[in-house]
Amino acid sequence: xxxxxxxxxxxxxxxxxxxxxxxxxxxxxxxxxxxxxxxxxxxxxxxxxxxxxxxxxxxxxxxxxxxxxxxxxxxxxxxxxxxxxxxxxxxxxxxxxxxxxxxxxxxxxxxxxxxxxxxxxxxxx
Amino acid sequence: xxxxxxxxxxxxxxxxxxxxxxxxxxxxxxxxxxxxxxxxxxxxxxxxxxxxxxxxxxxxxxxxxxxxxxxxxxxxxxxxxxxxxxxxxxxxxxxxxxxxxxxxxxxxxxxxxxxxxxxxxxxxxxxxxxxxxxxxxxxxxxxxxxxxxxxxxxxxxxxxxxxxxxxxxxxxxxxx
Numbered sequence: 224x225x226x227x228x229x230x231x232x233x234x235x236x237x238x239x240x241x242x243x244x245x246x247x248x249x250x251x252x253x254x255x256x257x258x259x260x261x262x263x264x265x266x267x268x269x270x271x272x273x274x275x276x277x278x279x280x281x282x283x284x285x286x287x288x289x290x291x292x293x294x295x296x297x298x299x300x301x302x303x304x305x306x307x308x309x310x311x312x313x314x315x316x317x318x319x320x321x322x323x324x325x326x327x328x329x330x331x332x333x334x335x336x337x338x339x340x341x342x343x344x345x346x347x348x
Numbered sequence: 349x350x351x352x353x354x355x356x357x358x359x360x361x362x363x364x365x366x367x368x369x370x371x372x373x374x375x376x377x378x379x380x381x382x383x384x385x386x387x388x389x390x391x392x393x394x395x396x397x398x399x400x401x402x403x404x405x406x407x408x409x410x411x412x413x414x415x416x417x418x419x420x421x422x423x424x425x426x427x428x429x430x431x432x433x434x435x436x437x438x439x440x441x442x443x444x445x446x447x448x449x450x451x452x453x454x455x456x457x458x459x460x461x462x463x464x465x466x467x468x469x470x471x472x473x474x475x476x477x478x479x480x481x482x483x484x485x486x487x488x489x490x491x492x493x494x495x496x497x498x499x500x501x502x503x504x505x506x507x508x509x510x511x512x513x514x515x516x517x518x519x520x521x522x523x524x
Contacts, residue, residue, distance in 0.1 A: 238510045239432040239522040256522075277438065283505040291507030329507060332438060 225301055227287050227327065230294045233344055234263055238292060242330040246273065251337050253328060254347060258292060262347040265294070267339035271323050272306055274336050281334040289329055294342070300325035303338060418462050423483040423490040426465060426472045427515030429508055433477045435524035443482050443521060450486035457483070462491035466500055473515035475503050481519055 236242075240255035249269035257263045283289060307320040326342060328335040436442050449455030460483075463476035474480040475495055483490040495503070503509065511519075 237432070237522075238430060239434050239520075241434065241523045278506060281506065283502070288505050289507040291510060331434060334506075 224299060225284065225287070226298045227290065227295050228298060229290050230296050230326070230342070233265070233294045233342070234258070235292045236294070236329065239331050242328075242333075242335075244275065244335060251339065253335065255328075255330065264345050264347045265328075265342055266345075267326065267337045267342045270337055270339040271320065272302070272336075272338040276334050276336075278332055278334060289327075289334075291329065293329070295327040295329075297325040297327055297336075300338075302336070306338060418491055418493045420457075420489045420491050421472070423480055423488070426463075426474050426480055426490070426492065427517055428477045428480060428511055428519040429466070429473050429475050429503070429515055430477050430519065431511045431516055432520040432522050433481060435521045437478055442524065443478050444485075444524065446479070446482035447485035450482060450488045457488050457491065460491070462493045464495035464499055465492045466495050466503075468513060468515070471514060473509075475499070475508060477519055481521065 234257040237256040237258055237260060240257075242253055242255035245252040245254075251267040251270045251273055253265045253267070255263060255265070289295070303320065303323055303325050306323070310317050310320050322340045323338050324340070326337045326339065328337070433443070435444065437446075446455065446460070450457060450460075460479060461476075463474050463479050465472045465474050467473070472492070474492075480490065509515075
């Protein structure tokens with residue numbers, strides 16, 4: 224069963240993070256305000272999948288809750304399973320999905336989900 | 349004998365009328381009137397809309413449909429569920445433009461969807477904070493409706509009550 228956990232070592236997002244999302248393969252770059260209103264850049268690299276859903280259409284499965292202002296990881300992700308199954312059909316020896324993590328970012332009006340190997344964070348001017 | 353029968357029928361008719369009236373009052377009272385003095389009773393509009401699943405209230409003879417009780421209230425009596433909002437709506441229009449339009453009369457309050465509210469400790473809290481902010485700025489009465497249990501649950505799961513359990517009387521608009 225999928226669970227949501229907070230990603231450790233990442234700053235908390237502002238309630239109104241005024242985020243921008245740039246897709247620049249193999250990176251997804253998200254710039255947003257942290258809770259102290261400092262601009263922060265999160266780089267997800269390499270990414271395998273991305274989807275952004277407007278908050279009104281985003282369903283949080285029963286038994287799960289968003290951790291406010293927090294970058295989360297979805298453990299035992301169904302989405303990763305689906306991607307892995309498709310990969311196995313495409314290339315039965317490929318294993319790069321084994322390193323993939325399913326990240327979830329609450330951006331107030333939208334929820335951004337990224338499947339990527341890792342994320343790094345830096346301050347922006 | 350005929351007189352007794354007539355009187356009995358009259359009594360029955362009165363009892364039936366009283367019973368129907370009490371039923372409607374009880375059902376209307378499950379709407380926003382519980383909100384203690386904040387609702388303008390004379391402005392209460394009970395719209396028999398076919399909002400399936402929007403509310404558990406329903407009136408007799410409307411099987412399968414439901415009723416959303418809408419009220420028009422002073423926006424200053426409603427608190428915000430969040431401590432900050434973005435200055436623009438999803439369609440790109442700004443909160444300021446809506447406020448200005450309401451103030452000038454170029455936008456009719458009735459053309460703006462009613463905001464969804466939650467009652468906590470006798471206080472109304474909005475989960476549609478941008479619209480509330482615009483109406484407050486314009487000083488125009490706002491239409492409200494009680495959020496459904498599903499809508500409240502969804503807002504809670506999405507962490508939308510950032511202003512705490514009692515809500516906030518002020519809100520910051522960011523990125524104008």
